[in-house]
Amino acid sequence: MDLVFRAQAVHRMVFDPNKVQFSRLLNIKTGGCPEDCGYCSQSAHHDVGLQASRLMDPARVIEEAKVAAAAGATRYCMGAAWRSPKGRDMGPVIEMVKGVKALGMETCMTLGMLTPDQAKQLAAAGLDYYNHNIDTSERYYDSVVQTRTFGDRLETLRHVHDAGMKVCCGGILGMGEQPSDRAEMLRTLANLPEHPESVPINMLIPIMGTPLAQAEPIDSISFVRTVALARILMPMSDVRLSAGRTAMTDEMQALCFLAGANSIFIGDTLLTATNPSEDKDHQLLQRLGMERTESRTIVTVPTLESA
Numbered sequence: 001m002d003l004v005f006r007a008q009a010v011h012r013m014v015f016d017p018n019k020v021q022f023s024r025l026l027n028i029k030t031g032g033c034p035e036d037c038g039y040c041s042q043s044a045h046h047d048v049g050l051q052a053s054r055l056m057d058p059a060r061v062i063e064e065a066k067v068a069a070a071a072g073a074t075r076y077c078m079g080a081a082w083r084s085p086k087g088r089d090m091g092p093v094i095e096m097v098k099g100v101k102a103l104g105m106e107t108c109m110t111l112g113m114l115t116p117d118q119a120k121q122l123a124a125a126g127l128d129y130y131n132h133n134i135d136t137s138e139r140y141y142d143s144v145v146q147t148r149t150f151g152d153r154l155e156t157l158r159h160v161h162d163a164g165m166k167v168c169c170g171g172i173l174g175m176g177e178q179p180s181d182r183a184e185m186l187r188t189l190a191n192l193p194e195h196p197e198s199v200p201i202n203m204l205i206p207i208m209g210t211p212l213a214q215a216e217p218i219d220s221i222s223f224v225r226t227v228a229l230a231r232i233l234m235p236m237s238d239v240r241l242s243a244g245r246t247a248m249t250d251e252m253q254a255l256c257f258l259a260g261a262n263s264i265f266i267g268d269t270l271l272t273a274t275n276p277s278e279d280k281d282h283q284l285l286q287r288l289g290m291e292r293t294e295s296r297t298i299v300t301v302p303t304l305e306s307a
Contacts, residue, residue, distance in 0.1 A: 004259045007228035010235050011260040019293035020285060021075065021238060021263040023108070024068035028096065029055045029080035035112075036147045037135070038211035039172055039204055042081040048209035055080065058092050062099035069103055071278055072292050073266055076100045077108040077131065083148070084113040094125040101126045108168055108198075113148065113156045119163035129198060130160040131168035137184035140177045144212075157192065166197040170242070173226055174204035174218035182226045190233040198263070199230050199237045203244025220248070224255045231260025238263040245276050250284050257288065 011017055032052030036045040044052075065076045078096060085093065093111065100107050108129035109122065122130065134153045135141065141150040160167055171185045189196055203223060206213045230239050240263035241248075241256055248256075266278050285291060
C-alpha cells in the first residue's frame with residue numbers, strides 16, 4: 001500500500017491523475033516473423049494457425065488512422081512482424097508515417113531491429129516514437145527468446161535515441177519470470193541514457209501453439225506493484241496498460257491507474273489479440289471520474305529529492 005501511495009504521489013507531481021492517453025495499434029504486416037519469441041503468435045516457429053500477410057497498402061493504413069482519430073486516439077502505432085525491415089520496406093513505411101502525421105496524430109512504429117541509417121530515415125520522416133520492448137530482465141531473456149540477444153535490443157534502442165526519436169520500451173509480465181526479473185527490467189529502462197517516453201506494461205496473453213501457452217498467470221497485485229515501480233523509477237514517462245486488459249477486472253485496472261498508469265490502447269484488437277471495446281473503456285473511465293487527454297501534458301518536473 002505504501003508503494004502504490006508513493007507511486008500516486010509521484011504521478012500527481014507530473015501528470016493530471018484523472019487523464020488517460022489513448023493510443024491505437026494496427027498490425028500493418030501479420031505473421032511469418034523469423035524470431036522465436038516464446039509469447040508471440042506471429043512467429044514462424046510456432047504453429048498457431050495464423051496466416052501470414054504482406055505489408056498493408058499505405059492508403060489503407062491512413063484510412064484506418066482516420067477511424068482511430070475519430071474514436072479519440074491521439075497516437076497511432078503501427079507494427080510489422082519482422083526481424084528487421086528490408087530496404088524495399090522503408091518507402092511504404094515512410095509514406096505511412098507522413099500520412100498519419102498529416103492527420104495531426106502522434107506516430108509510433110515497431111518494425112523489429114533497426115540499423116542507424118533506418119532509424120535516421122524514420123526520424124527524418126517525422127516518426128515520433130519507436131517501440132522496441134526488452135520484454136524481461138537480461139537474466140531471464142534467454143528463456144523467452146533465442147534468435148536475438150538482449151544486447152541486440154539495447155543496440156536498436158541506442159539507434160532510435162541517437163536519431164532523435166522518442167523511445168517506447170517496456171516488457172511482458174507473466175512469462176514465468178521472478179519478481180526480481182520485473183524489477184531488473186524496469187531498472188534497465190530507468191538506466192538508459194534517457195528514460196523511455198513511453199513504457200508499455202503487458203500482461204501475457206497465453207496463445208495455444210506458443211511455448212508460453214501454459215504459463216501461470218501473474219497475480220494481479222504483483223502486476224499492480226510493477227506498474228507502481230515503473231511510475232516511481234520513471235516519473236515523466238507514459239506508463240501504458242497494453243496487452244492483457246481483457247483478462248483484467250475493472251477494479252484491477254483502477255488500481256493500475258492509482259499506481260500511475262496513464263495510457264491505454266483502444267480498439268477491439270491488439271495485433272492478433274482481443275482488447276476491450278471502446279464503449280467498455282469509456283464506461284470504465286466514466287465510472288472512475290477520469291477522461292481521455294487530448295495531448296501529453298507534463299504538469300511539473302519533479303526533482304530527484306521529491307521523486
